[in-house]
Amino acid sequence: MTGQRFMMRQTGSEADWASLLRFGAWSIMWLMAHILGGIVTGGALGAVGSLLPGPFRIAALAVLSALCLIWALAELKVVKLPMPQWPRQVQERWLVRLPWNLIALGYGFQLGSAVATRIKSTIIYAALFCALLVGSPLAGAFIMAIFGAARGLPALIVAPLVDSPERSIRLALRIDDYAGAAAKVNAGILVAAGVAVAWDLWALTVELIGR
DSSP: OTTHHHHHHHHHHHHHHHHHHHHHHHHHHHHHHHHHHHHHHHHHHHHHHTTSOHHHHHHHHHHHHHHHHHHHHHHTTSSOOOOOOOOOOOOTTHHHHSOHHHHHHHHHHHHHHSSSSOOOOTHHHHHHHHHHHTOOHHHHHHHHHHHHHHHHHHHHHHGGGOOSHHHHHHHHHHHHHTHHHHHHHHHHHHHHHHHHHHHHHHHHHHHHHHO
16 A cells, blocks of 8 residues: 555556556455455354353353443553453565465455454454354354454555655554544443443343243
8 A cells, every 4th residue: 555646646647547446456355355354253253152052142241241341441541451362463474475465365354353363452352252142143244344344444544645655654653643542432332332232131131031
């Protein structure tokens, strides 16, 4: 992505259109790979969740609701929690060894899967648990597909702002400056998720009692 606009300004109108088309194709592969990674993870978790007995799922939903609130506090640095994960990064040597289209697919799939790289936000755990406890491969795939798309879109949104290595560095520094705001947004999402899970749990409990 870095240097797309710079290259287009240098090579004329035909190269402009060619570069736009290449970047458009690359963007589609990048986003689709994120979504596919999420679908694979979410589908697998949903399939496992469908095998869980009903009482266990109800108890797990209660735990998830409480965990969402605790994770929100962790996002705000009020509490410190362990974050179990696979501590690896996507292969950087791919950048110099592989075609950009394969990089889009490889990077996108691993990042979209949520579990193939290190985890920096507790909101990922909430998404994974929701995909598990929804109890359906299709619903689990849908939940994690949304996660994959959300993880892949920011890079495409900021891409037009990066037309040189220097601007890339400046943009990265500015993004770091907004880390606190992002944590607050994540905390808000986690609180909303915790309340929504608690509400669903209550409705499910009332339905079971009514039977």
